Amino acid sequence: MKVSIEQADYHAALATSVVIFGFDGESLNVLTATKENPPFEGASILPSAIVSPHRDVHETATSLLKKVTGVDHWYLEQLNAFAKLYRNPDGRVVNIAFYGTVKLDDKLLTQLKRKGYSWVPSNEVPPLAYDHDEILEFAKERLKRRVKRRPIGFSLLPKEFTLKDLQTLYECALGKSFDKRNFRRKIIGTEILIELDKKTKPTSDHKKPAQLYKFDEDKYQKMTLKGYPFVF
Amino acid sequence: MKVSIEQADYHAALATSVVIFGFDGESLNVLTATKENPPFEGASILPSAIVSPHRDVHETATSLLKKVTGVDHWYLEQLNAFAKLYRNPDGRVVNIAFYGTVKLDDKLLTQLKRKGYSWVPSNEVPPLAYDHDEILEFAKERLKRRVKRRPIGFSLLPKEFTLKDLQTLYECALGKSFDKRNFRRKIIGTEILIELDKKTKPTSDHKKPAQLYKFDEDKYQKMTLKGYPFVF
DNA sequence: TCAAAAGTGTTAATCCTACACCCATGC
DNA sequence: GCATGGGTGTAGGATTAACACTTTTGA
Numbered sequence: 001m002k003v004s005i006e007q008a009d010y011h012a013a014l015a016t017s018v019v020i021f022g023f024d025g026e027s028l029n030v031l032t033a034t035k036e037n038p039p040f041e042g043a044s045i046l047p048s049a050i051v052s053p054h055r056d057v058h059e060t061a062t063s064l065l066k067k068v069t070g071v072d073h074w075y076l077e078q079l080n081a082f083a084k085l086y087r088n089p090d091g092r093v094v095n096i097a098f099y100g101t102v103k104l105d106d107k108l109l110t111q112l113k114r115k116g117y118s119w120v121p122s123n124e125v126p127p128l129a130y131d132h133d134e135i136l137e138f139a140k141e142r143l144k145r146r147v148k149r150r151p152i153g154f155s156l157l158p159k160e161f162t163l164k165d166l167q168t169l170y171e172c173a174l175g176k177s178f179d180k181r182n183f184r185r186k187i188i189g190t191e192i193l194i195e196l197d198k199k200t201k202p203t204s205d206h207k208k209p210a211q212l213y214k215f216d217e218d219k220y221q222k223m224t225l226k227g228y229p230f231v232f
Numbered sequence: 233m234k235v236s237i238e239q240a241d242y243h244a245a246l247a248t249s250v251v252i253f254g255f256d257g258e259s260l261n262v263l264t265a266t267k268e269n270p271p272f273e274g275a276s277i278l279p280s281a282i283v284s285p286h287r288d289v290h291e292t293a294t295s296l297l298k299k300v301t302g303v304d305h306w307y308l309e310q311l312n313a314f315a316k317l318y319r320n321p322d323g324r325v326v327n328i329a330f331y332g333t334v335k336l337d338d339k340l341l342t343q344l345k346r347k348g349y350s351w352v353p354s355n356e357v358p359p360l361a362y363d364h365d366e367i368l369e370f371a372k373e374r375l376k377r378r379v380k381r382r383p384i385g386f387s388l389l390p391k392e393f394t395l396k397d398l399q400t401l402y403e404c405a406l407g408k409s410f411d412k413r414n415f416r417r418k419i420i421g422t423e424i425l426i427e428l429d430k431k432t433k434p435t436s437d438h439k440k441p442a443q444l445y446k447f448d449e450d451k452y453q454k455m456t457l458k459g460y461p462f463v464f
Numbered sequence: 465t466c467a468a469a470a471g472t473g474t475t476a477a478t479c480c481t482a483c484a485c486c487c488a489t490g491c
Numbered sequence: 492g493c494a495t496g497g498g499t500g501t502a503g504g505a506t507t508a509a510c511a512c513t514t515t516t517g518a
Contacts, residue, residue, distance in 0.1 A: 009245040010244060037236055054324075056315075096313045096326075164496085179483085206489070206496075395470090396469080411509075414507075438516070439468065441516075
């Protein structure tokens with residue numbers, strides 16, 4: 001059993017990939033990229049970067065996202081390390097992958113188009129190069145698990161939203177649908193929402209105005225830390 | 233943004249550490265090691281190994297455990313990668329950590345003593361070198377979460393055990409105590425146990441014989457895959 | 465006969481699920 | 492006035508939590 005580290009042991013490259021889930025009010029999307037050089041030129045992949053010597057992995061992922069989206073403050077959680085020996089044809093590359101969430105607004109959508117990245121509905125992502133399919137699956141499972149135990153939404157919904165929006169989000173993330181009344185009762189029961197003095201403006205397609213809510217930040221934080229049994 | 237990998241990017245060493253939980257019928261223990269060379273000579277650490285070029289990380293962890301314990305078939309689950317830039321004074325070493333569980337029998341206890349490794353009650357582990365305290369905390373949280381959603385015990389208890397044993401295990405893992413009747417009803421309700429035609433032999437310290445059970449392997453597997461809401 | 469741990473049921477409160485109709489608005 | 496989605500309550504069943512006494516054995 002090896003006890004000390006030799007020069008020859010510094011042999012691995014580090015990469016990081018990010019699975020970013022973005023909600024647009026209708027569906028959950030995932031940020032994908034296109035590989036622009038060999039190997040796998042032209043293939044879809046997850047946004048990824050090589051971690052340079054003396055750079056932090058997490059910081060590398062954040063700054064990749066800054067460059068791609070223009071957005072700066074990302075909450076990223078480590079998913080796992082993907083370290084199978086021959087996962088990368090270039091050599092031994094260990095991928096430390098993260099996942100995160102974002103509210104999809106027009107700014108985000110536009111900037112991405114300019115740079116060749118794109119948002120794809122999370123259940124229509126094409127096959128990805130390397131082992132990125134596996135990373136994506138891992139992230140989807142993680143998101144599901146998270147949704148069941150901790151509040152989600154702060155990072156996926158706009159500041160003000162309707163209960164319908166929130167329900168749609170949960171339905172997308174968990175892949176099933178809920179009874180409207182039960183859902184509302186349960187969410188209201190958590191006291192995580194604050195009812196605003198506003199309603200949505202009725203739009204052209206015949207709608208009754210809907211009550212707007214925002215999150216109660218304090219309670220949201222507490223629930224994020226402690227978890228709560230929001231199992232559907 | 234870097235797009236292809238250069239030689240200089242193969243700069244990191246890979247290490248792996250394992251957090252092994254072992255149950256001895258009374259308490260949950262963790263396998264610890266002693267660092268026998270600088271840096272941190274003499275310090276307690278988690279069992280760890282350097283991953284050589286062309287060796288798989290998981291396989292490295294398994295064979296480390298084989299060497300330490302003599303036991304071969306380990307279920308190890310990846311915890312996370314620990315990759316902070318300066319976590320190791322030797323250089324850039326990324327640690328891909330695993331956790332696993334084992335039934336502590338006499339064989340295991342004896343063999344370890346011979347090799348300087350030892351089992352320490354999980355809430356009495358001394359401060360560890362590197363960032364191994366952090367890894368250990370991470371593992372304890374993971375174990376808790378797992379216990380709440382999936383059956384545990386196959387890998388921590390002997391083939392035949394009493395409901396008391398199982399309850400003690402859950403109490404150790406979750407750090408709280410349960411009502412005996414409610415616990416039994418819930419466990420029996422899962423139908424994961426098979427009642428044997430045996431009872432424990434009363435021992436010297438005045439005990440009534442207790443019913444022995446074993447796991448129903450099929451149901452156990454199904455529950456391991458699907459999860460179940462065993463939230464206490 | 466006593467000490468020590470095994471084993472056993474009930475009740476009240478809570479939570480979950482299923483279910484159907486009226487309302488406010490723009491067109 | 493009609494089409495669209497917003498909004499509301501209840502009842503039955505299931506699950507949980509709290510609670511104390513009797514039994515079997517070795518010493």
